[in-house]
Amino acid sequence: MIDLDAKIPNNVGLSEDRKLQKALEAWQPDFIDWWVDMGPDGFQADDIYLRTAVSVEPSGWAHFEHVKMPDYRWGIFLTPGAEDRLIPFGDELGKPTWDRVPGDWRTELRRIIVTQGDTEPASVEQQRQLGNTAPSLYDLRNLFQVNVEEGRHLWAMVYLLHKYFGRDGREEAEDMLVRRSGHVDNPRILGAFNEPIDDWLSFFCFTMFTDRDGKYQLGALAESGFDPLARTCRFMLTEEAHHMFVGETGMRRIVQRTCELMKEAPAEDVTVLGGLPLDLIQRYVNRWYSVSMDLFGGEDSSNAATYFAAGLKGRFREEADKTITDHVALEGVYEAAAPGTTGAVESKEIPLRRAMNLILRDGYKEDCQRGVDKWNKILATAGIDFQITLPHERFHRAQGIWSSHHYDPEGNLLSAQEWEQQVQDWLPTEEDERYVKSLMKPVYEPGKIASWIAPPKRGINHQSFDFEYVKFADDPYVR
Ligand SMILES: [Fe+2]
Numbered sequence: 001m002i003d004l005d006a007k008i009p010n011n012v013g014l015s016e017d018r019k020l021q022k023a024l025e026a027w028q029p030d031f032i033d034w035w036v037d038m039g040p041d042g043f044q045a046d047d048i049y050l051r052t053a054v055s056v057e058p059s060g061w062a063h064f065e066h067v068k069m070p071d072y073r074w075g076i077f078l079t080p081g082a083e084d085r086l087i088p089f090g091d092e093l094g095k096p097t098w099d100r101v102p103g104d105w106r107t108e109l110r111r112i113i114v115t116q117g118d119t120e121p122a123s124v125e126q127q128r129q130l131g132n133t134a135p136s137l138y139d140l141r142n143l144f145q146v147n148v149e150e151g152r153h154l155w156a157m158v159y160l161l162h163k164y165f166g167r168d169g170r171e172e173a174e175d176m177l178v179r180r181s182g183h184v185d186n187p188r189i190l191g192a193f194n195e196p197i198d199d200w201l202s203f204f205c206f207t208m209f210t211d212r213d214g215k216y217q218l219g220a221l222a223e224s225g226f227d228p229l230a231r232t233c234r235f236m237l238t239e240e241a242h243h244m245f246v247g248e249t250g251m252r253r254i255v256q257r258t259c260e261l262m263k264e265a266p267a268e269d270v271t272v273l274g275g276l277p278l279d280l281i282q283r284y285v286n287r288w289y290s291v292s293m294d295l296f297g298g299e300d301s302s303n304a305a306t307y308f309a310a311g312l313k314g315r316f317r318e319e320a321d322k323t324i325t326d327h328v329a330l331e332g333v334y335e336a337a338a339p340g341t342t343g344a345v346e347s348k349e350i351p352l353r354r355a356m357n358l359i360l361r362d363g364y365k366e367d368c369q370r371g372v373d374k375w376n377k378i379l380a381t382a383g384i385d386f387q388i389t390l391p392h393e394r395f396h397r398a399q400g401i402w403s404s405h406h407y408d409p410e411g412n413l414l415s416a417q418e419w420e421q422q423v424q425d426w427l428p429t430e431e432d433e434r435y436v437k438s439l440m441k442p443v444y445e446p447g448k449i450a451s452w453i454a455p456p457k458r459g460i461n462h463q464s465f466d467f468e469y470v471k472f473a474d475d476p477y478v479r
C-alpha cells in the first residue's frame, strides 16, 4: 500500500486525509528550500547513486539509481502495524497500544518527537561542507546517502507532529526548518548537534558513535505504546543500519591504511606518508565517544522513570529480547556507581525505572565495543602492538553525574591540575586538528582514494569500488 507517485510518497494513506495532505504539501517546498540552503554545499546538480525506500518489506525495500539530491523522493513510511499490538512495558503493560496521543502525555510525547526530529536536520547542517573534501566517490556517495536519509527522518517526525498534534505540532514542524546548527540565537536543541563536522575522521567517528546513540534512542521509541511513533522508528532503524556501517567501516578502513603505512614509513611515522597516526585516532575516538555518552541523559533520571511508567519509551528491544523478563520494572535496582562529594567513586543502587537511560547507554557501550573489536583485529593481524580503547564512562563528561569532576580514560579521579597537564594526550589538540585538516583533499576520480584511508572491501549494491557513484554536472575541482 505504498503510493510512490504521490507528491509525497507514503504508505500512510495520505490521499485519504486531505487536510493533512495539504498541510504536508505546504511544508514540502519549505523543506526543499531548507535542503538547498543548508544541505550539502555544492553537489545539488550532480547525479548521485542513491537508494530510495520504495517498500516497507524487509526484503527489497530499497531501489538504487542516480538522482539529483533535490529530486530525492523523501517520503513517509511506517512499518506495517501488527494487529492488536499491546503496550509491552510500564504501568499500562498488556493494554492495547494507542493510535492517538494520550491526553495525559501530550507534552512529553511532543518533546520526545521534537528532540529526536531536531537531530535529523542538525546532522545534515553539521556535515554540509564534507563533500568538498571527500576521500573517494564511494565515500562521497555514502555521505549523501546518510544526509538524504536524515532528511527523510525529519519527514518521519514532522508527519507525526502534523497528524497527531494539531496546531502546535505544525508550529514545531516549522521551527525544525528555522533552527540552525551552531546558530548563536537559534541553535539546534542538543549541544552535540551544534558543532560543525568538517573533517572525515570526525564524520566517521560521528556515524560510528553519535549516530549509534540515535539507533538506541530509536530502538527505545520503537517499543512505544504510541503505536505510530513505534512504527515510524522501526522503519527509520532499517535506514540507520547503513549509517552505522559507514562509521564502523570508515574507521576500520582508516586503521587498516595506517597499519599499511606503518610498515612503509621510516620509524613507523605515518605522517610522512599522509596517514593518520594511531594515537591521534585514539584521541578522536575519546572525544566522540564521550560526547555521545552525554546524549543519553541523566544516569539516575526521574524523566526516564516517567517515560517508562507511562509506556512512552521502553528499553532497547524490550519486546523481542527474551532476557528481559520483568516489563514493569517497579522492583529491583540497577547496580551503578556515583561520585561522592569529592568525586571519589562510590557504588550506588538506582531504582530500575530511574536507571533506564543508563541501561540504554550500557547496551550502546557494548555495541560500540563490538565495532572497536573489529578494528583491533586488524591491528592484531598486522602485528601492531596497539589497541583502540573506549574511554571510561567517567571520562570527559559534560552531562550527568560525572560532569563536575575530572577522570582519566581509565576512570581514575584527577585534580583539575592533573587534567590540564595530561589532556593533550587524551583529546585532539589544535595540532591534531590542523594535521587532519591538511589531509582533507578531495579525490573525485572513480577508483581513486586519498592517502589516509583504505578502499572498501565491496562497493554499494554489488557495484565495484571504481563505479561512478557520483556523476558531476561540471568539474568538481573548480567549484
Ligand atoms: Fe536519523
Ligand SMILES: [Fe+2]
Residues within 6 Å of the ligand: 150, 211, 214, 240, 243
Ligand atoms: Fe543516522
